[in-house]
Amino acid sequence: MAGHIQDRWYKSEKTADGSLRRVKSDRHGSGMRYRARYIGPDGTEKSKSFRDKEKRLADQWLAQIEADMSRGHYVDPRAGKTTFRQYAERWVKTHTGEINSREAAERRLRLHAYPHIGSRPLGSFKPEHIRVWIADLEATVPAESHRRIIVGTVSAALSAAVDDGLLSKNPCRARTVQLPKPGKPRVTPWTAEQVFGVRAALPQRFRAAVDTAAGCGLRQGEVFGLAVEEIDYEGGWLAVGHQLKRIRGKYVFALPKGGKVRDVPLPKAVATALREHSKAFEPVTVTLPWRTPEGPLVTKQLVFSGGVGKHVRVSHFNDHHWKPALATAGIIPDVEPGERYASAREHGMHALRHFYASVLLDAGESIRALSSYLGHSDPGFTLRTYTHLMPSSEGRTRTAVDGLYLRSAPQDHGPETAQAA
DSSP states (O other): OOEEEEETTEEEEEOTTSOEEEEEOTTTTSSOOEEEEEEOTTSOEEEEEEOTTOHHHHHHHHHHHHHHHHHTOOOOTTGGGSBHHHHHHHHHHTOOSOHHHHHHHHHHIIIIIHHHHTTSBGGGOOHHHHHHHHHHHHHHOOOHHHHHHHHHHHHHHHHHHHHTTSOSSOGGGSTTOOOOOOOOOOOOOOOHHHHHHHHHHSOHHHHHHHHHHHHHOOOHHHHHTOBGGGEETTTTEEEEOOEEEEETTEEEEEOOGGGOOEEEEOOHHHHHHHHHHHHHSOOEEEEEEBSSTTSOEEEEEESOOOTTSSOOOHHHHIIIIIHHHHHHTTSSOOOOTTOOOOOOGGGSTHHHHHHHHHHHHHTTOOHHHHHHHHTOSOHHHHHHHHGGGSOOHHHHHHHHHHHHHHHHGGGTOOHHHHHHO
């Protein structure tokens, strides 16, 4: 037994001959009768009180404590009283990774988790509570893919609580909890006509940005953070060492997404476009904090600049240049004067990365090389995202056979000869 049961309605008293006898205590008949006591792994005494006629429950509770300790599943009952919100707020503050990721996690928890499960003590969580919460999310978060991200954030916080000994197991991982499906739509890359249509509709100072994204696969922040010293015209390489990033309304320089510094091939056409751009628009020297708004100042000579000689303000570019260009190219509907363009998430500059991937795969480039050029941490992610764009085995078979016939044609070896063989 992990401890012992104290009967607080009785006490032991010495008799005249030195023996012990059991007598009623001052609290006999009032209050909780039994107190189950044990020493926890931290060396301090823990206890729980039980009413009269509940000694068997006290014994069972102590037996469960002992079993949990032996299996490594013990959770301090007092720690289990910490609410999900109390713990999750501490967890977010120590969440590693990019600041934007941390702030996004805090926002998801604040808007979608705390109002439903924030006040629930960690020790009381059961899979049922998670199932009910996920069902309630459907009313406020229509997109299943977004709901999956929210549930994933809550699950990560609860897994950390398990690691910290505040929870025995993560209820989000119970077999009866059905997580929302990823629901990621299949990527449909733009055609070359669409890419060049958007390019032509943009002001001249931004046209080379399309070439850099569509021809080198850079993200928007990497394009507008591109520095002069990162372009190797002679060697034919472009270094992606940082990005322009917005955090809490302020711009900073930071490592590329996932910290994936990389080199990508610089096609001659893109190099020519960048050279011509630099002649028409002088690179601008910009000093910004590194990684966080409070970080040390870093100076870069940026290839692309805004209209006032500073770095490009991405939100302004998207609203006043990119979306009008999409409308001109017929990709999104135009609007009446004074109205705002509709959200065009699938038609952001990221569409140019998808175009780049489709061009490389169509040319026979390997998934591993493409993953490296795109800055993905896992080639498997690249494969899952773009596998439907890879030439099919049927297509390769037709090409191989057609090539055989074409090579045989000058020797007058047609299909009949191949069939006879």
